[in-house]
Amino acid sequence: MPTTREALLDAATDLLDEGGPAAVTLREVGHRAGLSHNAPYKHFADKNALLASVAARELTHQTWAARYTDLRPALSAYVTWALAHPARFKLVFGTWNTGSADLGAAADTASAAFLRAVKAGQEAGDLPAGDPVRLAALVRSVAHGAVDLALSGHLAADGKGGADPQDLVDDLLEHLRAAAS
Template identity: 45%
Template structure:
């Protein structure tokens, strides 16, 4: 039962987060929304930041699974990286509060679990970059640096869009496609 309560608390907190941002998530409100006492969340989470860190880590893990799915979908390696990056952009635009929580959260101390999950997700993208390089679709640049460049461009374009800049400032999907075009192996 405690594990079920924890999952209910996390689901309630995620709903509050999506509806009202980080400010809307309080342990008292999470307890009320979950149908438990206002003290019950404290049995599972040290504080609000700990709760948010679990949500962020779970979301990064979910994003990693989405990347795996996108990487396995197409047969064409060049299309694989395209699918992975566009899945990332779509996720970020569909879940802007979760996106901001992960990358700009209210972290007052290092969150090892979140950092490790981000590292694993980045490595998943790097694996796709390596596959594309081996298949001749991408130039043979350092795969980790290439991944960093790709994610930074996608991340930055998403940030611009979420901040309300017009599409002409850099539509995230177009930015990804342009960068992939620049990184393609010369034929």
């Protein structure tokens, strides 16, 4: 049985999926969780704190690279998640104007896991040598940008760009593998 805090986060995530951040109100989160409209305030200072906790939980649950030493399945999982949950994707990687220790820690953990996967790829000879931080930024930028373009209708296998995000990620990894040889 989920804790009250988890029930609130589940309700907030459902509302986010249904209508984006604007659909998430503390009152509706409490109602959706089957609690009083004041219950969220016992766990979250305000809506921004609630959304930061949702984003932190997404990063924690979706620490794609932590499960893989090969970037291809890690990036495939990332692209699949982002396309399936666009509001979560935009929330997690959007601009934050509030400090959240949980979100900062989750972002640091996810970044470190991704960097470990890049380093493993370099050590295996699947990725070119060089600064792994910069290479991680390149790979992440292509994956993120491809997803963002697809969600905006500017990239599709049967339309603009003639590729979907996974195709472009695969292309990049093949180019990097060739450069490493």
